[in-house]
Structure formats: structure tokens, C-alpha cells
Amino acid sequence: MKKKVAFYTLGCKLNFSETSTIARGFEEEGFEKVSFADPADMYVINTCSVTENADKRFKTIVKQAQQANPDAFIAAIGCYAQLKPEELIAVNGVDLVLGASEKFKLTDYINDLSKNDFGEIHACEIEDVDQYIGSYAIGDRTRAFLKVQDGCDYKCTYCTIPLARGISRSDALPNVLKNASEIASQGIKEIVLTGVNIGDYGKGEFGNKKHDHTFLDLVKALDTVEGIHRLRISSIEPNLLKNETIDFVAESDTFVPHFHIPLQSGSDDILKKMRRRYLTDLYSDRVARIRQVMPDACIGVDVIVGFPGETDEHFLETYHFLNELDISYLHVFTYSERDNTLAANMENPVPKRVRAKRSKMLRGLSVKKRRAFYESQLGSRQTVLFEGENKQGYIHGFTENYVKVKAPWDPALVNTLHEVVLDRIDEDGLVRFEFAREHARVV
Template identity: 40%
Template sequence: MRTAALHNLGCKVNSYETEAMQQLLEEAGYEIVPFHEKADVYIINTCSVTNIADRKSRQMLHRAKKQNPEAVVVAAGCYVQAAAEELKADLAVDVIIGNNKKQDLVPILEEYFKDKSDSSHVIEINETHEYERLSIHKIADHTRAFLKVQDGCNQFCSYCIIPYTRGRVRSRRPEEVVAEVKELAAAGYQEVVLTGIHLSSYGVDFEEGRKETLLSLIRQVHEVDGIRRIRLGSLEPRIITEEFAQALADMPKFCPHFHLSLQSGCDETLKRMNRHYTTQEYEAGCDILRRYFDNPAITTDVIVGFPGETEEEFETTKKFLERIGFYEMHIFKYSRRAGTRADRMPDQIPEQVKTARSEVLLALEKQMSRAYRESFLGRKKTVLLEEKTEIDGREYMIGHTMEYVKAVVPYAENLKNKMAEGVLKEALSDEVLALDESWKVV
């Protein structure tokens, strides 16, 4: 029996694909071992979102070869699409598999073991309209399952390489999504998170007569028995309309937790980024969500130090963030990415300026995040319990509310994957609230 080890870099979509590849290997009789152990095959699902991600991908490929020089080292995914020629020449890499070919991992390996001749499997990703058939149907180890329903992006933001590594928008047929959700529910999962590279574009590629939208997909997933919660991955602000918010608010399983990607709170910067909305449209979307949902969690991403970002533009962004009031913000320092328009822009910002701006926003994030969590104190909430944790020497079961706020109950056996309902009475730490003594399993 051959052994295989997998390592994932990058986003939730990559994580899903890595898990699906692991399942393909298990079904083909491979024994899966931890990545730091000696294996016959190492598969690194690479990332190429920044130059740093490229470097990490290369490092992991070389580390694998070092661990076992006799092993077959497989580079898969986005970095392969971005740097296929470079990887073909890399002596640490034996097989390269681009996006949309991961489903063929097992036959590709069999072929390679046979005669070691065919080692490159990369398609012209921008010319394919086919959604790659990968799925997961394993027994629940966690309480929450990520489910990839869409691939590719048509947006072409000026800082982003992803449309070139993932190709155009390709959506998964809703009947396939529903079938996988049913399998996940049967395996014990109670919560699913629908993810994609540009989730808001779900369905735009379907032919007339078979049109679907993200909303129609959510409605179908909502009908699946056993699933008690539905979350969404990152959304484009313009998808938030009265109709969209109203429909979601009418679905009891839907979690009011919205990751609305912003990147900058300044219209001039957004223009240079080639983002397709204004701050006014973004704010209107947040207002709609707050009309239809009671205290929804709104989270976002912000890039500081984008080329040409002046002190005034940064201040405009900061004021905008304060006005919206987010639950969480992921703050990124702009990272140059070869092959993008932003890499060639004048007025690149010095690293120390990026760091200083990042620190200002991280402090703001901490303050807003705490305020949002504390706004739930004294309110009754349901928590999906996930795992055991220790706080100040005491044992608890920790989980999340529908708004993705962490909460705990005292530890007891057999509470994993149970729903606990009670009043949130106190903050045990900066990030965790506790349910009161009268909580019960529902």
C-alpha cells in the first residue's frame, strides 16, 4: 500500500479541494500520513495570490523532496497555473497538476508510476467552461462542512492574479450541490458553508433555460433535512438587494453572517483597484442587511498601502470603516504580484508606511470586534458546540452562534455537534462569551 501526504496552502476553496483529493486517494487504497512524515507521494495544493504565497508553495515542494528524495512530489493548483514552465524545470517537482485537473489525481499518479513520462497536466484555464467534479462525502469529523459551489472569476481587480490562475466563472449544477449536502447531512454535519472563488457570480455561466442564481441555490440547500445552518463565503457588495436580503431573512436556517469584501473605504482607491462598486453602494448594502436582520455580523477585507494611497485616502478609509462598524476586519498590507496591473503602477507605498497604517486599522478592528460581541450580552442565542477548550484552567465546550460569535458552556461528555441555547451572560476573554447556567440542548 502506498502512502500519501497532503499539504494545503491558501483559501477555503483550496482546503475543500485538498480534502476531496485526499478522499480520492483513500478510495484508491492509499494510506494518508501526516505531511511531516515520510511518504511515497506528497501533494501540495499551492496558492499564488501573492508573491509570498508563491514562495511558500516553492518552499513546501522542496521540503517534501527533502523529507523523502525517492518520493513523487506533486504540485497542484494556482501556482502551477501561474508558473508551469518554472515548475517543469524544478528538480524537486515530479508531477504538476493545474486547476480543473485535480479530479484526475489518481489516474495521473498511476500513469506516472507506470513509466514516469507524462508529468505535466495543465490546461489553458481561461478557455474552459467545465466545472471540475470534486466532492466530499466523508463521516463528520467537524460540525461545519465547507462546500465549493463555484470556481473562477471575471472581475480582474488590478492587484489580483486569480482570474489568470482560476479562469472564468464556472458554477456547479444545483442538483450536484444538493446531492452532496444530503450526503454531508447523513454523515452528521449540521452546518454547511457555501464557498467559491467569486461566489456572487454563481450561475451566471449557465445557459438560458437552466439559469440559477446564488439565491435559488441557497433555497434548494435550505430544503435538505438534517442541515440546521447555512453560511456563505465572501460576497460581492452589489449582490445585496432588498429582494436578496428579504429572501434570506425568511429562511430560518440562514446565518446572518456576511463577509462583504471592501478592500478600501475610498472611492479613488477603489477605482485604481478596479473594484466594481462605490463606497456609497457598499454602505447601502450594509443598511439593507441591518434592516432585514437583527444585529447581523458584517465582516470584511481591507488592503492598506495600495499604490497611490495618500494619507488623505487612508484617513477616508478609516472614517468609512468607523461609520460602517464591522464585526471583524481582515487587514492586509498590499503585496505586489507580478503579472498584475497594480504591480506596474507608480507611487508604490514604502513598507514602513504600510505597516503603520495596518497597525492603526488592527487596533480599530479589535475595538469594533469587542463592541459587537458585547452587544449580545443578555440576549438568548443558540450555539453549535464544536470542540473542547480550556480558559483560565477550566474546561469548556466552545462553538459559534449563528452570527459566528464564539461562546462556551461548561465541558461535559457528548456535547460535540449539539446545539446549546441560553442567554449570553459574560465575556470570559476578549473573544469568547459564556452562556448562563440555565442553558439547554435544543
């Protein structure tokens, strides 16, 4: 009988793309992939270490695996596995921990899946991680996450990602296009470009800092791939989102009007302490440029509250900056100290109760911003891509500019594109619609 393997992914879109690629490797080795809740011979947990909560969740997930099969072989990979492998291997039930280079060779490290008295760690120093492994996630979603870049050369004072993933490096453009074509051949309607710092696309392997291609080259090339209906850019640094890229997206039939641009703070003083590579003026200019050429674009923002030294005045600068900015929603992160970062040793830490209060205020602002954005889209004609899950009798989908809609569950709508007119906002904040009068399925 085939051995069964199950996967659990914490963290970002990049982790999902890598889990999916590793899972396909297991299937090529003769394993059967099953749900994480099902009994399996092996459980693989792809970890994240961006926030304190992601660390804490690991033990809970290990216990879930042990409940499904107490004798299962458990492996941990991902960012937390690279940063703190000794902590993971010390968790009861964990048999194998692999670092950033080793995770893509996971099947090479397993034998008969029998549990040992002592777990094994295989993780090289992050300075030695310089190769690039392409990956993409399909199968579980109507959207695919396509990895185009990994690692980061930036040294933000709060961030562990360079310690967990190494230097910035990119996939070769022909391989990105090949992977995009493979995704399109599976009937996937939308591709989301992902990476650690995708605007830095073009740097090769082995520490080669020369850009063989630019991010704009990548965008233009992907725009020509047949069979892709939507391309969406995930998070991109404001200093790397050039006007030429914004203008190209505005004219593209494939790239959608949706940008997610990290801000982190609306105070220039705090941005400097964070060692971000821009100030608020540049950020405002990027938002203004998008609005100039794509008035209905969705613009999402990452923001961190409670960074060391963030006074009430600094926070209010951020609040007022975001309140006045023409954006669509926020992703709010409460600052947490991470080992081996400069910020962890900075003076004047913000009390956790203050961090929580500030986070609540910005989350409330996000609700207000999203509501205003959705209201601005009512009455407009949009194309919706419906997703595949029955959520309490409803099917959900997204417009090109990322308005989330709902309709009574209908399996015939799954992974289809339809023209609709946005009609009203429900009590849960999602948008209802009417099919366009001369309605026909788009694809």
C-alpha cells in the same frame, strides 16, 4: 500494503473543499489518507497565490514533507501551480505540478510513485479551463465547505484569481442539492457556501454566460434540503448581494445572520483604480439593509491597504469609513505586487513600511469592532455549534451570528448544538457563556 497519501492546503475555503474531494478520489483508488506530519508515499500540496506570503510558504511545506519521508513523491496543485508551474517544479523534491484543469485527475498522472530526475508539468492555458468540478470538504470539521461556483469574470487590477481559475462557471443546481444532502447524511451540522464569486452563481460551463439560476434561486433551494441545521454564506460581492437575498436570509430558519462582504477600500478613487464594481455608497446601503432586517447580524469586511497611489488621505478615508460603519470585524490584507496584473505597473507604489503601518492600524480597528460586536451580544440567548479540537483544555464554538465562544474541554460537546446565554468576554477576547436555564441539547 496500501500506499499512503497526505495533503496540505494553503489558502481559501474553496481550496479546502477541492482538497477534500481529491482526497476522496485517492481513497477510492485504494490509498490511505494520513496526516501531513506522518510518513507517506505521496504528499499533495494545494497552493494559493493570493499573497506573497503564500508563495513563500511552499518551499517550507516541501521541506516538511521531505523530513517525514525523503523518498516521497511530491505533487503541487492549485492556483500557484497554474500561475507559475516552472517555479514550483524547480523546487528541490517536487515531482509533479498540475494546473487548474488537471488537478482533479491527479491519480491519472501518477504511476509507481518513484521519483524522477526531472519533474513533470501538466497545465493547459487558463483560457481553455471551462469545465466545472463540484466539490465539498467534510471529515476534518464540524462545518462543511460546499463549492457552488468557480472562476471569475471580474478584472480587478490587483487580482490573479481569473488567471489562476479561469472564467466564472457554476455547479448545476441539482448537483449542489445532491452534495448538500450527502453532507447532511454525514451528520455535519453546518454548510458554508464557497466559490470565487458566489454571487455570480448560475453561469454554466464552456463560457456560457447565461444564468440558468440566480444566487437567490440557489439560496431558496438549499433552504429546503432536509438534515441541514445551518447554512452560512461565505464572501459575496456587495453589488451581487441583493436586497431580496438579505430579506430571505432574515426570514430563513437555516441560513444564519452572518455576511462577509469585500470592501477593499473606503475611498471611491481607489475603488475605481481597483476596478471594483461598486462605490462606497452602495456598500453602505448593503450594511444598512442587513442591520434593518437583522440587527444582530455579524458583518465581516475584506480590506486592502497600500494599493498603488493610496495617499494618506485615501487611507484615512478608508479608516473613517470603516470606523463609522456598523460592522463586526475586518480581514486586512497588505497589498503585494502580483505578476501579470495591471496594478503591479501602476505609478506611486506605497512604501512597504507605510503599508505595514496602515495594516497595523486597521487590525487594531478590527479588534475594537469585534469587541464592540461581542459586547452587544452579551446577555443574549444563542445557539452554539461546538467544534472538534481540544485547544489547551478548551473547546470552541460559534453562535449563528459568528460569536466565538469557549468552554472547558468536553468531548461530549463536539459537533453538538446547545442553547446558551452569552455571559462575559475572557482576556483572550472569546466569550464565555452559561447554558440556558432550561437547557437541553438542541440536536
